[in-house]
Amino acid sequence: xxxxxxxxxxxxxxxxxxxxxxxxxxxxxxxxxxxxxxxxxxxxxxxxxxxxxxxxxxxxxxxxxxxxxxxxxxxxxxxxxxxxxxxxxxxxxxxxxxxxxxxxxxxxxxxxxxxxxxxxxxxxxxxxxxxxxxxxxxxxxxxxxxxxxxxxxxxxxxxxxxxxxxxxxxxxxxxxxxxxxxxxxxxxxxxxxxxxxxxxxxxxxxxxxxxxxxxxxxxxxxxxxxxxxxxxxxxxxxxxxxxxxxxxxxxxxxxxxxxxxxx
Amino acid sequence: xxxxxxxxxxxxxxxxxxxxxxxxxxxxxxxxxxxxxxxxxxxxxxxxxxxxxxxxxxxxxxxxxxxxxxxxxxxxxxxxxxxxxxxxxxxxxxxxxxxxxxxxxxxxxxxxxxxxxxxxxxxxxxxxxxxxxxxxxxxxxxxxxxxxxxxxxxxxxxxxxxxxxxxxxxxxxxxxxxxxxxxxxxxxxxxxxxxxxxxxxxxxxxxxxxxxxxxxxxxxxxxxxxxxxxxxxxxxxxxxxxxxxxxxxxxxxxxxxxxxxxxxxxxxxxxxxxxxxxxxxxxxxxxxxxxxxxxxxxxxxxxxxxxxxxxxxxxxxxxxxxxxxxxxxxxxxxxxxxxxxxxxxxx
Numbered sequence: 001x002x003x004x005x006x007x008x009x010x011x012x013x014x015x016x017x018x019x020x021x022x023x024x025x026x027x028x029x030x031x032x033x034x035x036x037x038x039x040x041x042x043x044x045x046x047x048x049x050x051x052x053x054x055x056x057x058x059x060x061x062x063x064x065x066x067x068x069x070x071x072x073x074x075x076x077x078x079x080x081x082x083x084x085x086x087x088x089x090x091x092x093x094x095x096x097x098x099x100x101x102x103x104x105x106x107x108x109x110x111x112x113x114x115x116x117x118x119x120x121x122x123x124x125x126x127x128x129x130x131x132x133x134x135x136x137x138x139x140x141x142x143x144x145x146x147x148x149x150x151x152x153x154x155x156x157x158x159x160x161x162x163x164x165x166x167x168x169x170x171x172x173x174x175x176x177x178x179x180x181x182x183x184x185x186x187x188x189x190x191x192x193x194x195x196x197x198x199x200x201x202x203x204x205x206x207x208x209x210x211x212x213x214x215x216x217x218x219x220x221x222x223x224x225x226x227x228x229x230x231x232x233x234x235x236x237x238x239x240x241x242x243x244x245x246x247x248x249x250x251x252x253x254x255x256x257x258x259x260x261x262x263x
Numbered sequence: 264x265x266x267x268x269x270x271x272x273x274x275x276x277x278x279x280x281x282x283x284x285x286x287x288x289x290x291x292x293x294x295x296x297x298x299x300x301x302x303x304x305x306x307x308x309x310x311x312x313x314x315x316x317x318x319x320x321x322x323x324x325x326x327x328x329x330x331x332x333x334x335x336x337x338x339x340x341x342x343x344x345x346x347x348x349x350x351x352x353x354x355x356x357x358x359x360x361x362x363x364x365x366x367x368x369x370x371x372x373x374x375x376x377x378x379x380x381x382x383x384x385x386x387x388x389x390x391x392x393x394x395x396x397x398x399x400x401x402x403x404x405x406x407x408x409x410x411x412x413x414x415x416x417x418x419x420x421x422x423x424x425x426x427x428x429x430x431x432x433x434x435x436x437x438x439x440x441x442x443x444x445x446x447x448x449x450x451x452x453x454x455x456x457x458x459x460x461x462x463x464x465x466x467x468x469x470x471x472x473x474x475x476x477x478x479x480x481x482x483x484x485x486x487x488x489x490x491x492x493x494x495x496x497x498x499x500x501x502x503x504x505x506x507x508x509x510x511x512x513x514x515x516x517x518x519x520x521x522x523x524x525x526x527x528x529x530x531x532x533x534x535x536x537x538x539x540x541x542x543x544x545x546x547x548x549x550x551x552x553x554x555x556x557x558x559x560x561x562x563x564x565x566x567x568x569x570x571x572x573x574x575x576x577x578x579x580x581x582x583x584x585x586x587x588x589x590x591x592x593x594x595x596x597x598x599x600x601x602x603x604x605x606x607x608x609x610x
Contacts (some may be wrong), residue, residue, distance in 0.1 A: 021525060160343050161347050163314050163334070163341070163348070164341065165360070166313075166335045167337075167339055167340065168335075168361035168411075169335050169336075169338075169361050170364045175335075183349075183350065192598055
């Protein structure tokens, strides 16, 4: 009996927390058919917001992937001093509220208040209330995922395969591309999926640094929030669904890199 | 290719893995580095391979100083205890790795890989992944992979340590035959004295980061320079300061002037050899090794009262460097070391 009780609790939890809310969003979106959904996402502001989210994600994910792999290799394979410190630093984006991250970025890059805000503005580069700020904020909050996923995999595979490659004549770069990367690719893939999901869904930090300028610096999630507050429920639901579909598409694309038979 | 290591010192934190070690390995020889875990034998091998940088000292391969050369430019073959198979590659791809790095023509690679797979008896398994092979097969694949690039030095780090007893024995014999065929200078690290004695022309016994003795297996067995070497290359009984091999313990049924009374505790039949566990009057245990015929003639059985006499004992000075052989003189206070229990655990 207790076994069934356990299942009931576990599934009930998922149902209440995940399935019913998402199901409700889907239901509300397509309540009156496909037409209203299509019209809602065709609005220029909605299109622009989705496009901006996509752009930001396409910039942030590759950069954070490369950074994550390099950082993981550095911490696991090399003898860097202060490993505990670097590890803790890597957890910071999880620990600090995104809103605070946004504020921090304004303090550094904002005009008049920021350290280099005016210098950058003189070069014609606006960070805050502009796309670069959104990219920076998104990169910051999605920074740890790849490194966090890759580090345990690197530890588990050990360095023997890499040493074997070296004794067979492979340079460090050859060893990385032919041996290390294939061995850690599942860690990288999961890291990329998590990073992408975070980039698509980020609200807090982006809301602070973007200035929420409609049709300019408004991202998907910021659009959803505004549309919902403005009683454009269909618009809010529709853009939400598109954001969710983007995340699902990432998972699908990543799964195409098929698992091979190995231990 | 001859290997010279000169005054190699390597520390890991406070631990001194290699303490001013010098070693010369002849071109074309098969040498075993033998020692307990922590003796520095694997570290020495890894220093020769370039996988570990010595704190001081010089490594020469074929007379060239390679101390600052990274592993991938030393032209060596290395076999790891846990195979280090590239798990995402098939057997054929694993074996081809070194050749592909060297950008050899495809046809040549294909032919060479086929030859090597046959050499290591993995015919028909080229398309399998390492996870589909047994441990022995994986290690043979690793050997083929190391041999593919025709290294002038083959280094094996406890290559059979993770395998079953029978597989180890087979692979050991196979390695010896292979070496007799291709004459590549080979260094094998092992903590198993039987393996070292069986496979190598020359054995280097190491302890605590130093070389205790080197020489042909027979030389080490017959003329060990100190207690450590004597007890590491074969089983010993301790008779106070003296050491005696179990096959040098003579059992008689009646006393004479030099015998000691003993009780048979257990008789172990190992085929041709019979091992008799005894307890001397003083209460200290001792092991004697007899042939089956001798044991039958004496009729030793559990509980029997017998007399023992060491045929030859060996005493070493305090500095562990002088050896003295005494014939048939037992020391007054005997104690014993069980060779099995003394065998060091691998890391």
